[in-house]
Amino acid sequence: MAFAASLAKLQAEASCPICLDHLRDPVTTECGHNFCPSCIHQRWEGLQGTFPCPVCLHHCPDRSLKRNTQLCHMTEIVKQIPTSGSQRKLQEEISLCKKHHEVLTLFCEKDLELMCAQCRVVSHHQNHPLIPIEEAAASYRRMLKRHIGAFTNHLEVAETVYKKQVANTWEVKRKMEKWREELDFECKELKCFLEIERDEIDNDLLIEEKDVEEKLIENGRQISYHMFRLSNLLSEIEEKCLQTDLDLLTGIKSIQNRYGNLETLTIFSCELQKEFFTLPPHYLGLHKMILTFQVELTMDPKTVHPDLIMSSDRRSVTYMTPHGFPNPQDLTSYPAVLSSEGIDAGRHFWAVKITGTGEYFLGVCKESFLRNTLISPLANNGYWQYQLLTRTCGPVPRGQRMIGIFLDYELGEVSFYNLNNKSYLYGIADTFTEKLMPYFSIASSSESLTISIIRV
Known part of the structure; x- marks a missing residue:
């Protein structure tokens, strides 16, 4: 293949740049390019003063040309070399200018176009920067190689971003699945609550129905007896009116006393008490509170108690019962850790998940509170907490x-909620005057307990 290409180049060198045929009695211009005499004179026909070379546009001072005898002999030899199929293919692949049908030898750097020597003379490329094809190809080959490196880096970055996007897609699916599980759990909790509420109200309605029914029956008996007395009194009065004057006035006092002492009939009111069927307290407000005021917290490793093991992401601590004899101080101190973030204004919400068995304390304390000491964590010591106990049994699964x-902060309130059933647990009211730190503590009597800061 290399030999065929070299042979094709030799054939091209032995060809006239104008007619593209083998050189016939070649002549050489002052700049060293070779042409057929008839081709170069035809190209210069009508020109005066200067005569540009069709290849490099060098201005020849006159029409005098030197005959190149050696090239003439070499051309005759080249004519006698048989042309193979591959050589003919290479020759056919030589691109020609579509306007002038000449070999493309130049490249316009402004318009990024290939052109022949004739294009340089008669077209709009006259004042454009032109370079030989070989030089242009070498320059742009170097540029493309630089682009290969840059695009390779871009491709690697794009692949990394794509992998992250795929990972994010799976993370979104995982979160959605988690939220669906939480929604199912909340719906079951709410359904259980509504069923209990319905049963209680239904039982109250049955009791009220029975009570009203008994009172209505008793009231009916009283009305019937009252009607009986009225009927008897009415009959006696009617008979008395028909008697003589003497008989009418005889015993009138008894009838008058009975009429005057007749009791007023009491009518029983059968209005029923209306039962209100409501959602658990704070249920809807808690959702809005979480969406509006939830903050991201991490635990401060500088404040962690020696008996607590903190996770690498600083979002959970674990207490394990020490083996052997415990330290007497550990039985009276309070293994705790503070948040890295303090609060001195506004409203803030955070959530924790409790895993394991034991007693734990959650709340806030003053930044100046002496942690991990024997001082009792009470409000008058600058600590506001809620104490809870978790067991392996009960309605809430372990973990x-x-x-x-x-x-x-401004209202001076700390509220605690059970996020499993969205119910209110406990509230503390006080006046806050300095920065408060979220506080997490595990009782040393616990077996194995973990407190984790979570996002809900």
Whole structure:
């Protein structure tokens, strides 16, 4: 293949750049290019003063040309070399200018177009920067190689981004699945609550129905007896009116006393008490509170108690019962850790998940509170807490107990919520005057307990 290409180049060198046929009695211009005499004179026909070379546009001073005898002999030799199919294919692949049918030898750097020597003379490319094809190809080959490196880097970045997008897609699916599970759990909790509420109200309605029915029956008996007395009195009065004056006045006192002492009939009111069927307290408001005021918290490793093991993401601590004899101080101190973020204004909500068995304390404390000491964590010591106990039994599965804490600094309130059934647990009211720190503590009497900050 290399030999065929070299042979094709030799054939091209032995060809006239104007007619593209083998050179016939070749002549050489001052700049060193070779042409057929008839071709170059025809190209210069009508020109005066200067005569540009059709290849490089060098201005020849006159029409005098030198005959190239050696090239003439070499051309004759080249004519005698048989042309193979591959050589003919290479020759056919030589691109020609569509306007002038000449070999494309130049490249316009402004318009990025291939052109022949004639294009340079008669077209709009006259004042454009032109370079030989070989030089242009080498320059743009270097540029493309640089682009290969840059595009390879871009491709690697795009692949990394794509992998992250795929990972994000799976993360979104995982979160959606988790939220669906939480929604199913909440719906079951709400359904259970509504069924209990319905049964209680239904039972109250049955009791009220029975009570009203008994009172109506008794009231009916009283009305019937009252009607009987009225009927007897009415009959006696009617008979008395028909008697003589003496008989009418005889015994009138008895009838008058009976009429005057007749009791007023009491009518029983059968209005029923209306039962209101409501959602659990704070249920809808809690959702809005979480969406509006939830904050991201992490635990401060500088404040963690030695008996607590903190996770690498600083979002959970675990207490394990020490083996052997416990330290007497550990039985009276309070293994705790503070949040890295303090609060001195506004409203804030955060949530924790409790896993394991034991007693734990959640709340806030003053930034100046002495942690992990023997001082009791009470409000008068600058600590506001809610104490809870988690067990392995009960309506909430182990590892699923979730507690929400809401702090309204200006209002001076700390509220605690059971996020498993969206119910209100406990509230604390006080006056806050300095920065407060979210506080997480596990009783040293616990077996194995983990407190994790979560997002709901």
